[in-house]
Amino acid sequence: NAGVTQTPKFRILKIGQSMTLQCAQDMNHNYMYWYRQDPGMGLKLIYYSVGAGITDKGEVPNGYNVSRSTTEDFPLRLELAAPSQTSVYFCASRIPAGGGLGTGELFFGEGSRLTVL
Amino acid sequence: AQTVTQSQPEMSVQEAETVTLSCTYDTSENNYYLFWYKQPPSRQMILVIRQEAYKQQNATENRFSVNFQKAAKSFSLKISDSQLGDTAMYFCAFMKRNAGNMLTFGGGTRLMVKP
Numbered sequence: 001n002a003g004v005t006q007t008p009k010f011r012i013l014k015i016g017q018s019m020t021l022q023c024a025q026d027m028n029h030n031y032m033y034w035y036r037q038d039p040g041m042g043l044k045l046i047y048y049s050v051g052a053g054i055t056d057k058g059e060v061p062n063g064y065n066v067s068r069s070t071t072e073d074f075p076l077r078l079e080l081a082a083p084s085q086t087s088v089y090f091c092a093s094r095i096p097a098g099g100g101l102g103t104g105e106l107f108f109g110e111g112s113r114l115t116v117l
Numbered sequence: 118a119q120t121v122t123q124s125q126p127e128m129s130v131q132e133a134e135t136v137t138l139s140c141t142y143d144t145s146e147n148n149y150y151l152f153w154y155k156q157p158p159s160r161q162m163i164l165v166i167r168q169e170a171y172k173q174q175n176a177t178e179n180r181f182s183v184n185f186q187k188a189a190k191s192f193s194l195k196i197s198d199s200q201l202g203d204t205a206m207y208f209c210a211f212m213k214r215n216a217g218n219m220l221t222f223g224g225g226t227r228l229m230v231k232p
Contacts, residue, residue, distance in 0.1 A: 041224060041225070042121075042224045042225050043222045045220070045221075058219060104152070104214075105167060110159070110160060111161070
């Protein structure tokens with residue numbers, strides 16, 4: 001199983017450029033998440049989705065957009081990149097917790113390191 | 118909103134010894150999950166152990182165990198017989214049991230296991 005796959009692993013952007021971080025999972029998970037991790041810090045939620053066609057904001061959504069057209073894919077779009085968006089980005093997925101259907105465990109991708117100069 | 122606090126930014130332990138990482142959280146919820154995740158230098162986040170709040174028995178996974186004190190809102194991780202491969206960042210995390218939702222992470226504890 002591939003699990004959660006993120007691309008690219010590394011990227012350098014200039015201020016004002018745009019890009020999309022790709023995330024795909026092959027576990028048929030309903031829920032998908034984008035987190036960012038700043039140096040020496042914990043993870044902060046950017047956006048999440050509970051299923052195809054449904055997305056919602058997390059703690060730090062400004063400067064980002066997402067879409068969820070399929071169960072498998074959850075791309076994160078950065079518009080007008082800023083130095084404050086320099087971070088490591090993690091995509092994660094899970095099945096619903098409770099009712100014997102899931103443990104609540106998140107499955108993470110390997111992360112994408114983005115630098116904005 | 119939930120908050121998760123890890124008061125120990127860094128810790129070290131000698132190989133084969135035992136270490137305990139602290140975590141406290143604040144919530145008005147009664148049904149929730151708590152997790153410990155490990156992040157080695159490779160950056161991949163790996164689940165170490167989970168606890169369901171309605172279960173009084175503390176979770177254990179091989180050398181890893183937790184001390185869950187619901188009334189005190191405390192969720193510490195004990196690592197027994199520490200190994201060099203346990204060197205990593207450890208994150209405590211909280212999640213409400215209802216559909217959704219966010220996993221709220223603490224700031225992390227960097228653990229160094231020394232030979």
